[in-house]
Amino acid sequence: MSGKPLFHYDEVRGRMESVRWLLAAAGVEYEEKFIQTNEDLEKLRSDGVLMFQQVPMVEVDGMKLVQTRAILNYFSSKYNLYGKDMKERALIDMYSEGLADLNDIFIIYPFFPPGVKEAKISLMKEKATNHYLVGNKLSKADIHLVEMIYNMEELDANIIANFPLLQKFLQPGSQRQPPLDEKAMEKIKMIFKF
Amino acid sequence: MAGKPVLHYFNARGRMECIRWLLAAAGVEFEEKLIECPEDLEKLKKDGKLMFEQVPMVEIDGMIMVQTRAILNYIATKYDLYGKDMKERALIDMYTEGIADLTEMIMQLVVCPPDQKEAKIALIKDKTKNRYLPAFEKVLKSHGQDYLVGNRLTRVDIHLLELLLYVEEIDSSLLASFPLLKALKSRLSSLPNVKKFLQPGSQRKPPLDAKQIEEARKTFKF
Numbered sequence: 001m002s003g004k005p006l007f008h009y010d011e012v013r014g015r016m017e018s019v020r021w022l023l024a025a026a027g028v029e030y031e032e033k034f035i036q037t038n039e040d041l042e043k044l045r046s047d048g049v050l051m052f053q054q055v056p057m058v059e060v061d062g063m064k065l066v067q068t069r070a071i072l073n074y075f076s077s078k079y080n081l082y083g084k085d086m087k088e089r090a091l092i093d094m095y096s097e098g099l100a101d102l103n104d105i106f107i108i109y110p111f112f113p114p115g116v117k118e119a120k121i122s123l124m125k126e127k128a129t130n131h132y133l134v135g136n137k138l139s140k141a142d143i144h145l146v147e148m149i150y151n152m153e154e155l156d157a158n159i160i161a162n163f164p165l166l167q168k169f170l171q172p173g174s175q176r177q178p179p180l181d182e183k184a185m186e187k188i189k190m191i192f193k194f
Numbered sequence: 195m196a197g198k199p200v201l202h203y204f205n206a207r208g209r210m211e212c213i214r215w216l217l218a219a220a221g222v223e224f225e226e227k228l229i230e231c232p233e234d235l236e237k238l239k240k241d242g243k244l245m246f247e248q249v250p251m252v253e254i255d256g257m258i259m260v261q262t263r264a265i266l267n268y269i270a271t272k273y274d275l276y277g278k279d280m281k282e283r284a285l286i287d288m289y290t291e292g293i294a295d296l297t298e299m300i301m302q303l304v305v306c307p308p309d310q311k312e313a314k315i316a317l318i319k320d321k322t323k324n325r326y327l328p329a330f331e332k333v334l335k336s337h338g339q340d341y342l343v344g345n346r347l348t349r350v351d352i353h354l355l356e357l358l359l360y361v362e363e364i365d366s367s368l369l370a371s372f373p374l375l376k377a378l379k380s381r382l383s384s385l386p387n388v389k390k391f392l393q394p395g396s397q398r399k400p401p402l403d404a405k406q407i408e409e410a411r412k413t414f415k416f
Contacts, residue, residue, distance in 0.1 A: 051329050052292045063284060069263070070287035077280045086271050090257060093264030098246045127246075 005030040005060040005075075008044060010191055012184055013177040014107055015068045016056045018100075020176060022072060024169035026079040032175065038191050069100075102127050110180050199224045199254040202238060206410070207399045208301060209262045210250045212356060214398065216266060218391035219352045220273035226397065232414060270349040282344045289333070289342060289350045293357050296326045300360050304407055305416065319368060322361055327372050330354060334374040340381060347385070355382045363401060 005023070009016040011034040023030050035041050035055065045053050049064050057066045065071050076082040083089045102124060109120040169176050180188075199217065203210035205228045217224050229235050229249065238244050244251055245260045252259045255272075259265050270276040277283045299318050306314050330342070339345045342354065358379050361368050369376055382388055391398055402410070410416075 051288060052295070053325055061281070063281070065284055065288055067288045067291035069291050070284055073287050074280065074284040077283065086268060087255075087257070089271070090259060090264055090268045093267050094245060094259060094261050097261035097263050101246070 005058055007032040008035065008049075008057040008059070009055050010035045010188060011177065012180060012188060014056075014188075017177055018068065018103065019056065019058065019071055019075065021166075021169065022075055022079075022081065024174070024176070025163070025166050026075070026081060027165045028075075028079060030175075035191055036187075038193060041191055072096075110185060198222075199252055201226045202229065202243075202251040202253075203249050204229050204410070204414075205399070206304075206402055208250075208304075211399055212297070212353060213250060213252065213262065213265055213269070215352050215356050215391065216269050216275070216349055218396070218398075219347075219385070219387050220269065220275060221387045222269075222273065224397070235414075266349065275347065275349040275352075277344055277348055282348075285343050286348055286350045289330070290353050292326060292329065293350070293353045296321060297353075297357050297360065300357075300364070304402055315364065319365060322364075322368050326357075327361075327368070327375060331372045331374050334378060340378075342378075347382075351378070351382055352388075355379060355388070 005028070007016060007019070007030055009032070035044070041055070044050050044055070044057070050057055051064075051066045054066060056068055056071060057064060058071050059065075060071075060074070065074060073082070083092050105120055105124050105127075109117055109124070112120055168174060199222065201210060201213065201224055203226070214224070229238075235249070238249070238251065239247055243258050245258075248260060250260065250262055250265060252265050254265075254268070257268075259268065267276070277286050296318070299314070299321070303311065303314060303318075333342055337345075341347055342350050354375075355378075358369065358375060369379075383392060390396060
């Protein structure tokens with residue numbers, strides 16, 4: 001047993017990708033056991049290791065944790081990515097939850113029928129572009145931030161180098177999953193039977 | 195100024211009810227400013243008080259908080275209802291999220307088109323009986339303690355009590371084959387703060403009837 005966390009999920013972004021990002025940013029190695037067939041999923045269920053019969057599930061520190069937020073919160077606390085006190089945590093939770101709302105749409109929009117899919121894409125764009133830094137409307141803070149991002153990219157097109165671990169995660173060959181293609185979507189439908 | 199928390203939401207359970215429950219269970223008095231027409235909601239938005247243009251919003255300890263889970267996490271931590279360490283918090287979070295999934299399905303019934311309602315209720319009953327209640331009965335059986343986590347009251351006991359009451363509203367026979375959950379429900383209901391919240395006249399919100407849902411639809415255009 002390697003002692004590294006073990007991820008159980010299918011070989012796509014879905015609800016596990018946020019956890020992959022988090023551990024990548026924390027510089028924590030983990031292993032993954034991919035669910036490739038419906039039988040793989042049913043085996044996990046019959047082994048009784050999925051509290052609500054669902055994945056993601058992560059084996060870590062003697063626990064078999066399910067529920068994405070439980071997993072994210074645990075790793076955030078463990079690797080000191082959750083602020084220094086209750087009030088910082090409140091802000092972190094607020095921002096994280098707002099972004100999770102957006103991610104929830106992003107995860108499933110490819111599965112919607114054509115008309116609905118376009119509506120979801122518009123909704124995501126609207127939510128993404130209407131997030132502001134202060135007071136829920138455009139202010140100088142937002143403008144300065146955008147300006148600085150452009151300026152810093154001029155200095156160094158590889159601005160992400162400021163986050164070396166994330167930069168590593170963004171390289172080919174990392175554990176980051178690609179966007180869904182038709183083949184991946186069919187596989188998901190087969191595994192989860194819908 | 196350390197005044198009472200102020201809750202901003204519609205006169206309904208929705209996404210605020212779990213917050214009302216948690217504050218009540220913690221013995222914390224709170225005020226409510228009810229949103230009764232679209233103009234009320236527009237004013238909150240214009241005043242820049244809703245980070246994502248949404249309610250629930252709670253004014254507490256000098257913060258203007260939105261996002262149900264953020265608010266619940268803060269209250270739970272403040273009133274020591276979130277376990278004693280990281281590992282207890284992990285269990286609490288895991289159980290809480292499962293409860294939230296089922297509670298969400300039940301809350302969505304309010305906005306469900308009438309022709310889909312029967313199928314949705316059947317699905318809820320199935321998941322309740324075959325997925326969620328067995329999972330929590332198993333937890334209680336595994337340690338034989340009076341509370342779900344850490345042998346003392348935490349937020350997740352309150353979240354589960356709230357859910358069990360909704361399950362009972364849908365079909366009281368659903369709880370029949372879960373003796374430990376029934377016992378937990380009784381025990382929690384007799385805790386002084388909970389008992390008080392269960393009395394008529396408390397800030398607990400009733401379910402909406404069909405007429406009220408129709409009116410809300412017209413008023414808020416959904």
